[in-house]
Amino acid sequence: xxxxxxxILIALLLFPIAAFATDPLPSWNxxxxxxxxxxxxxxxxxxxxxDFVPVPERIATFDNDGTLWCEEPLPxxxxxxxxxxxxxxxxxxxxxxxxxxxxxxxxxxxxxAASGERGLMELIMSTHAGMTTVExxxxxxxxxxxARNPKTGKLFTEMTFQPMxxxxxxxxxxxxxxxxxxxxxxxxMRAWAERVYGIPPEQVVGSSIKTKFxxxxxxxxxxxxxxxxxxxNNGGKAVGINEYIGRxxxxxxxxxxxxxxxxxxxxxxxxxxxxxxVLHDDAARETAYGPARGLPNVPLVHFTPELDExxxxxxxxxxxxxxxxxRIYAFEK
Amino acid sequence: xxxxxxxILIALLLFPIAAFATDPLPSWNxxxxxxxxxxxxxxxxxxxxxDFVPVPERIATFDNDGTLWCEEPLPxxxxxxxxxxxxxxxxxxxxxxxxxxxxxxxxxxxxxAASGERGLMELIMSTHAGMTTVExxxxxxxxxxxARNPKTGKLFTEMTFQPMxxxxxxxxxxxxxxxxxxxxxxxxMRAWAERVYGIPPEQVVGSSIKTKFxxxxxxxxxxxxxxxxxxxNNGGKAVGINEYIGRxxxxxxxxxxxxxxxxxxxxxxxxxxxxxxVLHDDAARETAYGPARGLPNVPLVHFTPELDExxxxxxxxxxxxxxxxxRIYAFEK
Numbered sequence: 001x002x003x004x005x006x007x008i009l010i011a012l013l014l015f016p017i018a019a020f021a022t023d024p025l026p027s028w029n030x031x032x033x034x035x036x037x038x039x040x041x042x043x044x045x046x047x048x049x050x051d052f053v054p055v056p057e058r059i060a061t062f063d064n065d066g067t068l069w070c071e072e073p074l075p076x077x078x079x080x081x082x083x084x085x086x087x088x089x090x091x092x093x094x095x096x097x098x099x100x101x102x103x104x105x106x107x108x109x110x111x112x113a114a115s116g117e118r119g120l121m122e123l124i125m126s127t128h129a130g131m132t133t134v135e136x137x138x139x140x141x142x143x144x145x146x147a148r149n150p151k152t153g154k155l156f157t158e159m160t161f162q163p164m165x166x167x168x169x170x171x172x173x174x175x176x177x178x179x180x181x182x183x184x185x186x187x188x189m190r191a192w193a194e195r196v197y198g199i200p201p202e203q204v205v206g207s208s209i210k211t212k213f214x215x216x217x218x219x220x221x222x223x224x225x226x227x228x229x230x231x232x233n234n235g236g237k238a239v240g241i242n243e244y245i246g247r248x249x250x251x252x253x254x255x256x257x258x259x260x261x262x263x264x265x266x267x268x269x270x271x272x273x274x275x276x277x278v279l280h281d282d283a284a285r286e287t288a289y290g291p292a293r294g295l296p297n298v299p300l301v302h303f304t305p306e307l308d309e310x311x312x313x314x315x316x317x318x319x320x321x322x323x324x325x326x327r328i329y330a331f332e333k
Numbered sequence: 334x335x336x337x338x339x340x341i342l343i344a345l346l347l348f349p350i351a352a353f354a355t356d357p358l359p360s361w362n363x364x365x366x367x368x369x370x371x372x373x374x375x376x377x378x379x380x381x382x383x384d385f386v387p388v389p390e391r392i393a394t395f396d397n398d399g400t401l402w403c404e405e406p407l408p409x410x411x412x413x414x415x416x417x418x419x420x421x422x423x424x425x426x427x428x429x430x431x432x433x434x435x436x437x438x439x440x441x442x443x444x445x446a447a448s449g450e451r452g453l454m455e456l457i458m459s460t461h462a463g464m465t466t467v468e469x470x471x472x473x474x475x476x477x478x479x480a481r482n483p484k485t486g487k488l489f490t491e492m493t494f495q496p497m498x499x500x501x502x503x504x505x506x507x508x509x510x511x512x513x514x515x516x517x518x519x520x521x522m523r524a525w526a527e528r529v530y531g532i533p534p535e536q537v538v539g540s541s542i543k544t545k546f547x548x549x550x551x552x553x554x555x556x557x558x559x560x561x562x563x564x565x566n567n568g569g570k571a572v573g574i575n576e577y578i579g580r581x582x583x584x585x586x587x588x589x590x591x592x593x594x595x596x597x598x599x600x601x602x603x604x605x606x607x608x609x610x611v612l613h614d615d616a617a618r619e620t621a622y623g624p625a626r627g628l629p630n631v632p633l634v635h636f637t638p639e640l641d642e643x644x645x646x647x648x649x650x651x652x653x654x655x656x657x658x659x660r661i662y663a664f665e666k
Contacts, residue, residue, distance in 0.1 A: 056533055133575055177535075190579045200389055201579030202510075202535075211575060213568030213594050220594070220601040222575050229576070235546030242466055242544060242555050243562070244577055246523045246534030261546050261553070268553040 024170040027163040027327040033276075033319045037167065040274040044250065045174050051272035055175040059247050061205075061237075061262060062168070063254040064182035064189060066301055067278055068197060070159040070329075072287040073151060075300065077184050080143055084127035092126075101126075113299075125226035129209055132221040133187060140191040157196050158331040161278075164253075165330055168197060171251070179249070181205045181241055183233040183258055187224075205244045207232040233258045238265035250274065257302045263316060275316040279303055282322035286329075357503040360496040360660040366609075366652045370500065373607040377583065378507050384605035388508040392580050394538075394595060395501070396570075396587040397515035397522060399634055400611055401530060403492040403662075405620040406484060408633060410517050413476055417460035425459075434459075446632070458559035462542055465554040466520060473524040490529050491664040494611075497586075498663055501530060504584070512582070514538045514574055516566040516591055520557075538577040540565040566591045571598035583607065590635045596649060608649040612636055615655035619662075 028034040043051040044058065065071035085095070085104050095101035100119035103111025112119065128136070147156055168178050180189060180199055186206030193199045208229040211222040232240045238261045241249060251274040252259070252266035263275040280303070281288045281295055291297040292308035311318050321328060361367040376384040377391065398404035418428070418437050428434035433452035436444025445452065461469070480489055501511050513522060513532055519539030526532045541562040544555040565573045571594045574582060584607040585592070585599035596608040613636070614621045614628055624630040625641035644651050654661060 056527075186576075186579070194389075202577075204579060208576060211572050213571040213598065215597070220571065220597040222571060222598075238546040238553065238555060239544050243519075243541060244535075246519070246537060264548070264553040265546065265555075 024173065025163065025166050027166055027325060029324055029326050031324055033317050033324040036317050037170075037274075037276075040251065040272065041170065041174050044272050053250055053271060057247065057250065058171075058174070058176040059179065059245060059249040060171050060176045060251040061179045061181040061241060061245075061249045061253070061266070062164070063237075063256070063259045063262070064180050064184055064206075066255040066280065067253055067259070068160055068164050068168075068180070069156065070149065070161070070286065071301055072280075072289070072298065075184070076147075076156045077188055079147060079150075079156070080140070080188065081123055081127050083143060083147070084139070085123065088127065121228070125209070128185065128188075129224045129226040132216075132223055133211060134221065136187055136224055137191050140188055144192050154329070154331055157192060158329065160196060160330045161325070162327045162330045162332065163325045164278075165197070167253075168199070172198070176251070177203065179203045179205060179241075179245060181232065181237050181252075181262060183207055183231070183236075185209075186232075205232060205240045207236075235261045237262035241265065252276075253278070255280070255301075255303065257304055257307050260307060260310065267314065267316075275311075275314070276319060277303070277307070277311055277316055278319045278321065279308075280321050282320075282325070282328065286321060288322075357506065358496065358499050360499055360658060362657055362659050364657055366650050366657040369650050370503075370607070370609075373584065373605065374503065374507050377605050386583055386604060390580065390583065391504075391507070391509040392512065392578060392582040393504050393509045393584040394512045394514040394570075394574060394578075394582045394586070394599070395497070396589070396592045396595070397513050397517055397539075399588040399613065400586055400592070401493055401497050401501075401513070402489065403482065403494070403619065404634055405613075405622065405631065408517070409480075409489045410521055412480060412483075412489070413473070413521065414456055414460050416476060416480070417472075418456065421460065454561070458542070461518060461521075462557045462559040465549075465556055466544060467554065469520055469557055470524050473521055477525050487662070487664055490525060491662065493529060493663045494658070495660045495663045495665065496658045497611075498530070500586075501532070505531070509584070510536065512536045512538060512574075512578060514565065514570050514585075514595060516540055516564070516569075518542075519565075538565060538573045540569075568594045570595035574598065585609075586611070588613070588634075588636065590637055590640050593640060593643065600647065600649075608644075608647070609652060610636070610640070610644055610649055611652045611654065612641075613654050615653075615658070615661065619654060621655075 025034055043049050044053040046052060062068055065075045082104060085101060089095055089105055095105060100112045100115035100123060144157060148154060149156055149159055152159065171178055178199055180193060182189060184206050186204055186208045189206055190201040190204045193204050194201065210225045210227045210229040212225055214221055214223055230240065237259065248269040249266045250272065252263045253276045254262060255278040267273050267275055280286060288295050289298040290303050292303045292305045358367055376382050377386040379385060395401055398408045415437060418434060422428055422438055428438060433445045433448035433456060477490060481487060482489055482492055504511055511532055513526060515522060517539050519537055519541045522539055523534040523537045526537050543558045543560045543562040545558055547554055547556055563573065570592065581602040582599045583605065585596045586609045587595060588611040600606050600608055613619060621628050622631040623636050625636045625638045
C-alpha cells in the first residue's frame with residue numbers, strides 16, 4: 001500500500017504542469033484574441049527568435065477612453081468639465097445667458113451640441129485654463145477622488161477594464177514600456193494615471209493647452225493659457241508618439257476611428273508588430289456601441305464599419321468585449 | 334618573524350578603505366563643486382534621510398550645447414545647417430542671390446547675422462523640413478558619423494565633456510532618470526543621444542518643427558513641415574519639462590542664460606534640489622567665454638554677470654572648467 005506521501009507526490013506529478021503556470025491574462029477568455037497577444041509577446045521576447053525585439057524598443061501605446069476605462073455615457077473628462085462649469089458658475093453670472101454655458105447649466109445637451117467645436121473649446125478653456133499647473137493638478141485630484149459614473153455609481157477610477165489592466169501588467173513583465181496616447185488632456189490624465197494604471201507621468205501623451213513660465217510672488221510657476229497646444233487625435237496620435245516618445249511603438253491598442261492612424265503608424269514599422277481594437281458589444285455587462293456590426297451609434301466615439309473593414313484587411317485584432325472578456329471592470333474582482 | 338601572508342594581511346588592513354572605493358567622478362578635481370554633487374546624491378538616496386527622494390521622482394535634466402558637449406566655435410547644429418545648405422545648393426540656384434543663403438554660401442558670417450532671426454528660421458526650415466522623419470534621421474546619422482570640429486579636428490561626438498559623462502553615469506547608477514532639455518532640435522539630438530550619452534530618445538526634450546501624418550505610397554509617414562512647433566529655450570525649458578516629462582526635476586544642469594528658467598523651475602519644487610551651471614573659463618584646454626568674470630563674449634551663448642550673480646544669490650553651483658575639471662573631453666581618456 002502506498003504511503004499517503006507517495007500518493008500526494010504521484011498526484012502532483014500527474015497534475016498538468018500548465019495548471020501551475022499562472023495565466024497572465026485570467027480575465028480574457030481563451031480564443032484568437034488572447035492567443036494572438038500571447039503569441040506576439042512570446043515571439044518578440046524570445047532570444048534568438050527572428051522576431052526578437054530588444055527591451056528598449058518594446059514600446060506599447062494605449063488609447064485611454066474606451067480602451068483602458070469606460071467612456072460611456074460620456075468620456076470622463078466631459079463629466080469633469082461639466083462639474084467645473086457648475087463649480088465656477090457663481091463667479092460667472094454672465095454664463096446664465098451666454099452659450100454654451102447657459103445650456104450646459106440647464107442640462108440641455110442639445111443646446112451645448114449646437115455650439116459645435118467652437119463651443120466645446122470655450123468650455124474647455126474656461127475650465128482648464130487660468131490657473132497654474134500645480135493648482136490644476138489639485139483640482140483634478142480632488143475631483144477624481146469622489147467623481148462617480150452616473151450609471152453604475154462607481155468611482156470612474158474603478159471602471160477601468162480588468163482585461164486591459166492585466167494586459168498592461170503582462171507587457172510590462174515582459175520588458176515593455178507602456179504609454180497612454182489619448183485625445184484626453186495630458187495633465188488631466190497624469191494626475192491619476194500612475195495610481196490607476198501604473199503608468200508614470202512621463203509615459204502619458206495627450207492633448208494639451210499652452211502654458212507659460214512666470215515668477216509669481218517670487219515662485220516659478222507654469223500658468224495654463226486658454227490656447228490649444230496639441231490635439232492628440234487621429235493623425236495627431238502618430239505625431240504625438242514621434243514628438244513625445246521619439247520611437248515607433250511595436251504594439252498599439254485603441255477602440256475608435258481616432259486611433260486608426262496610431263495603429264497604422266505602428267504597423268508601418270519593420271519587424272513584428274501588433275495592433276488591437278476593442279469593440280464594445282456587451283450591452284448587458286457594459287454597453288454596446290459602434291456603429292459597426294449593427295451596434296448603435298453614440299456621440300463623440302465611433303467604431304465605424306470602415307474601421308472594422310480596415311482592421312480585417314490589415315490583420316488588426318478586434319476584441320469583442322462580450323466574447324473575449326471574462327470580466328469587464330476592475331471593480332468586479 | 335611574521336609570515337609573508339601575515340604581512341600582506343596587515344598591509345591590506347592598514348591600506349585606507351577609501352582607496353578601494355571607486356571614485357564615480359574621476360575627472361572632477363576635489364573641491365566644492367564635486368563635493369556638492371556627491372553630498373546631494375547621497376542625501377536624496379539614503380533611506381530614512383529627511384531628504385530622501387523615491388526613485389521615480391529622481392529626475393535630472395541637462396542642457397546639451399556647452400553643458401554636455403562643446404559649443405564652440407559654434408553650436409554643432411549650426412555646422413549641420415551650413416553643411417545642409419551647401420549640399421542642397423545645387424538644387425536651389427536661386428540661393429546664390431537670395432539672403433541669407435547667398436551670404437552663407439560665401440562664408441560671410443556677418444551677412445548671415447544681418448538677416449536676423451527671420452533669416453535663421455529660413456535657414457532652419459529650408460534644411461530641416463520637407464522630408465519624412467525617417468529620412469531626416471538618416472541625414473543626421475550620415476552627417477554626424479563624419480562631421481568634425483574645425484578647431485580640434487575631432488568628431489563632434491568625441492567632444493563630449495568627460496566630467497559630465499561621469500556625472501550622467503553616476504546619477505543613473507543612483508536611480509536617476511537623466512534627460513536632455515536643450516534648445517537644439519529634438520530629432521537632431523535623438524539620432525545620436527543614446528549612443529553618445531546613453532540617453533534614449535524618449536528622454537530627449539528639444540525644440541521642434543511641426544510634423545504631419547500622411548500615407549505615402551501606401552506607407553504611413555510623418556512629414557516635417559516648415560513651421561516652428563516648440564522653442565525649448567528660456568521659459569520654454571520649464572514649459573517643455575512639464576509638457577514632455579510631466580514631473581519637476583530635482584536636479585538641473587546648464588551653462589547659459591537660456592537655462593536659467595529650467596534651474597529656477599527645478600529649485601521651485603519642495604524638498605532637496607540641485608542646480609549647477611558650467612562656466613567655461615579654460616582657454617588653454619577648451620575655450621573661455623562669458624561675458625561674466627571678464628571672459629570674452631561670443632555670439633549666441635551667454636554666461637552673463639547677471640546669471641553669475643543670480644547663481645550666487647540662489648546657491649547654484651558654478652563649475653569652473655579650469656579648476657573643477659581634471660579632464661575636459663571624452664577623447665582625452
